[in-house]
Amino acid sequence: MRELHFKDCFWNRDFTGTGGYDSIIQHLNDGKKTCKEIEDFMKARASIEEKYAKELLVRLLLPMLSILSHLQLAQTMRDEAKKLEDFRERQKEARKKVEQQMDALHKQRATQFKKTMESKKTYEQKCRDKEEAEQNMNRNASTSNAKQQEKLFARTNQAKMNAEVADRLYMQNVTVLEKIREDWQKEHVKACEGFEKQEVERINTLRNMVWTHLNQLSQQCVTSDELYEEVRKSLEHCDIQEDIEHFVNLRRTGDKPPGTVPHSSRVRFVIQRKQQGHYSTL
Numbered sequence: 001m002r003e004l005h006f007k008d009c010f011w012n013r014d015f016t017g018t019g020g021y022d023s024i025i026q027h028l029n030d031g032k033k034t035c036k037e038i039e040d041f042m043k044a045r046a047s048i049e050e051k052y053a054k055e056l057l058v059r060l061l062l063p064m065l066s067i068l069s070h071l072q073l074a075q076t077m078r079d080e081a082k083k084l085e086d087f088r089e090r091q092k093e094a095r096k097k098v099e100q101q102m103d104a105l106h107k108q109r110a111t112q113f114k115k116t117m118e119s120k121k122t123y124e125q126k127c128r129d130k131e132e133a134e135q136n137m138n139r140n141a142s143t144s145n146a147k148q149q150e151k152l153f154a155r156t157n158q159a160k161m162n163a164e165v166a167d168r169l170y171m172q173n174v175t176v177l178e179k180i181r182e183d184w185q186k187e188h189v190k191a192c193e194g195f196e197k198q199e200v201e202r203i204n205t206l207r208n209m210v211w212t213h214l215n216q217l218s219q220q221c222v223t224s225d226e227l228y229e230e231v232r233k234s235l236e237h238c239d240i241q242e243d244i245e246h247f248v249n250l251r252r253t254g255d256k257p258p259g260t261v262p263h264s265s266r267v268r269f270v271i272q273r274k275q276q277g278h279y280s281t282l
Helices: 019-059 064-140 146-220 222-236 240-251
Strands: none
Touching (some): 019 240
16 A cells, blocks of 8 residues: 655645645644643653652652652653753754745745736737727728728737737746746645654654653652553554554645646737738638
8 A cells, every 4th residue: 555645645726725735834833732742741740750859858758769769850851851842943943944935935826826817817808909900900991991991900910919919928927837836846845755754753752752751650650560551552553654644634635736827829810911802810
């Protein structure tokens, strides 16, 4: 069975849509929140262990060895929490650069798409103007004098040139849009791969940290080891790819990127030809 990956499952058929990308970002934000919650838990537990050790020291309820053991556990947990905090900050900074780049590409793509559609609309209107001018010239060719025919021809020729100018601008915008689409598509794939790599690192880091923490607690409280062992058994079944695929199946938005925006030409070039006393077009 083929493995699922972010880069294959979070596209949108809507050309300017960002639903798939937004879904990944939301999931990564949830993961960052989980890191922060575990980090806060480790710090809080460290404070509890430290307070407990100090209380034991004051009341002399347990041998010095037990007191030192709890103090050592508190320091170990603080160190682990600091490692997790540093890890979270590194991922945050790495993601920030990618998100800024992708946001810029999304805006550029949307802006150029709007510009292209506007130029298409203008182009189509100029084509209609040209066709109307041609029809008007043909209708009045036999009933107009030479001066009137000259004016009709000039208007038709101007309408033709306007349509050609609009066509060139439309084509230029389509070309620019296609280049932007290709660049965005490549960066979207790279972003998906980078985000998935971060997610693998996050899951692996949290799994290892929880495992280590449970080992530390087992050393402090043998009577609770059976409970911790059950959690460890659950962690043994932790499958990173399965976790990735679960998220993909839950939030996937599409497996195909938007297609190329086609250029639809309607220009018909006017060929002046005097035939049977009137002008005709091809």
